[in-house]
Amino acid sequence: MMVRNICLLLGVWLLCAVALAAVPERPHFRITGIAQGLPSTEIKGLARDRDGYLWIATADGLARYDGVGMRVWRHDETDPRGLPGNNIQTLMVDAEDRIWLSVEGAGISVLDAQRRSFIHYRHATHPRITSDDIWAFARQGKIVWFGTYDGGLYRLQPDGALSRYRHAADATDGLPSNTILALAADGDGALWIGTDKGLALFDDGHLQTVRLPGAKALPMVYSLSMLSDGLWVGTSEG
Numbered sequence: 001m002m003v004r005n006i007c008l009l010l011g012v013w014l015l016c017a018v019a020l021a022a023v024p025e026r027p028h029f030r031i032t033g034i035a036q037g038l039p040s041t042e043i044k045g046l047a048r049d050r051d052g053y054l055w056i057a058t059a060d061g062l063a064r065y066d067g068v069g070m071r072v073w074r075h076d077e078t079d080p081r082g083l084p085g086n087n088i089q090t091l092m093v094d095a096e097d098r099i100w101l102s103v104e105g106a107g108i109s110v111l112d113a114q115r116r117s118f119i120h121y122r123h124a125t126h127p128r129i130t131s132d133d134i135w136a137f138a139r140q141g142k143i144v145w146f147g148t149y150d151g152g153l154y155r156l157q158p159d160g161a162l163s164r165y166r167h168a169a170d171a172t173d174g175l176p177s178n179t180i181l182a183l184a185a186d187g188d189g190a191l192w193i194g195t196d197k198g199l200a201l202f203d204d205g206h207l208q209t210v211r212l213p214g215a216k217a218l219p220m221v222y223s224l225s226m227l228s229d230g231l232w233v234g235t236s237e238g
Contacts, residue, residue, distance in 0.1 A: 084120065149180075192224050220235060
């Protein structure tokens with residue numbers, strides 16, 4: 001009888017173990033903050049490079065997290081090839097593993113793949129860039145797109161050629177605003193553009209406004225995410 005009861009208990013335990021194994025594990029959050037070396041808890045952007053490092057844009061500098069500790073880059077007024085400021089607004093890793101980031105009011109800074117120094121793109125050195133507040137990046141191969149506050153949309157070719165796209169006040173189509181909040185490139189070569197006055201699409205050399213279903217007007221587009229089931233658009237209307 002005792003052997004039978006033990007076998008029965010083992011069987012029940014095995015069934016429970018199998019059932020628990022079939023249930024997806026609930027994710028557990030762990031806070032990484034100032035105590036772990038983060039320069040600020042105000043986070044503006046995240047990106048992962050080829051080596052798996054996590055790059056963090058903060059309001060008080062650039063941080064790189066390796067899963068254990070932080071390396072931090074901050075502004076040094078004596079270093080012209082360093083960060084031009086500490087309030088980083090967004091960042092992106094390009095096809096050559098360089099880190100593109102924008103500093104508030106100071107244009108674009110690009111950290112080389114060896115992580116030694118930055119090169120800068122701003123109005124003072126590139127007059128075609130009419131706004132030094134860059135709020136969004138995207139890339140298509142080696143082409144880099146960036147969107148600005150009130151300065152329109154820009155395309156930077158690998159050879160350094162820079163093209164600008166702006167809203168035309170008398171146009172019924174095209175870029176709906178010169179303030180770009182989000183960018184996303186899809187796998188078919190098209191670029192989606194989120195502005196403070198709606199969504200636009202750049203495809204095959206043509207720029208057009210895209211009306212969102214159920215939207216009463218042209219809502220503010222805060223985020224664009226390309227997922228396996230399509231483009232997700234976060235707006236002021238949902």
